[in-house]
Amino acid sequence: MKKSLVVLCAAVALAFVSCDVQERIVFNEHMGGSYETSFDLSQMLESVGSMGASSKDEPSKKLDTLITFNDILVKYKDSIATLPKEKQVQLQNMKNMTMRMQMDEGNNIFKFNIGKEFARFSEIEFVSYEMDEMIDLAKNNAAQEAGPAGDMLKTEKVRYFFENNTFKRVDEKLVNSEEVELEVVEESEEDMMMQGMMAEFDDMLLESKMKLEYVFPRKVKSVSMEGTKISTDGKTVTFEIDWKTLMYDKKLLDNFEVVLEE
Structure with missing residues (x-):
């Protein structure tokens, strides 16, 4: 138990010391506007690499991925229609969200950004919960290429x-x-x-x-x-x-x- 606790602490410690986080909201006269949270995990990627998380013989990973949630809603609209109403509403609230991940393992670059345009203030009241959905998408798609660093994304x-x-x-x-x-x-x-x-x-x-x-x-x-x-x-x-x-x-x-x- 204590060993597991030490491992957990080590992982969290690495995340804390290696991540710059910026949260920015720009409001218009009607208190709508744009929301953005960005993570710079470049130091984390470098630290994971120095700990031998990936083999030097493996080619360095590089990606630049943009996910627009509205495209996902359109693509999977039939499946979404079968979900409980509460879940459908939650997903619809995310329609204006975008997520971008940039990683260049060779140059120790790993940046992650989530943004949302909103017409009313109420649309960002629970935006941190919506971000979890976007991060799950990243982990299941682009972030799996990021290895251990991707598992540390959290809000x-x-x-x-x-x-x-x-x-x-x-x-x-x-x-x-x-x-x-x-x-x-x-x-x-x-x-x-x-x-x-x-x-x-x-x-x-x-x-x-x-x-x-x-x-x-x-x-x-x-x-x-x-x-x-x-x-x-x-x-x-x-x-x-x-x-x-x-x-x-x-x-x-x-x-x-x-x-x-x-």
Whole structure:
């Protein structure tokens, strides 16, 4: 059991120290717009290669794949029609999503991007869940060419809200605080092991970043997160944090709140 736990920690550690993540949302006057999350896993690919995950005798893999979910809905419309209504609605909500994966193993390039155009704010409230569907597609198609690195693709479950002129990015784990407290107790041993392992990667953790960028149609009145930068026109907020800080302060991004001017 402990051996499995150590292996799990090692895999997660590698993912954390080797991945830059950027989340960007651009809103128009009607709070529709475009959503994009990008992962730069190039360091991860290089690390996996250095650990001997692939043979030097094998030809290096290279791909540039674009998946448009609307094409999938059209292609498999007959099969989708037989699914439960709830699942059909979920898939229809993904019709404007695209996914692009770029990998050049020889040059240690591995980038993964998911985007969505939306007409109403409600269409991105649960976009992190929809992203899981897209990532599953990647794992079953292009990402299988990426080897072990592809298995580490994952997203945090967050929800977005906009009401009373306030935008919120909320960590879904807060929905049931009792479950969160229970998980903290049950995983305390794992956390200690993880922190011990991660201490060996401090420099890499400091270099790997999580970046949030939101562009609004009106000027920003206030932001809840200290250290957030506001553009000169007052409409764009940018928050960047290294993975080391996030590892030791898991609640840092529990609730990111931006209040707009009237």
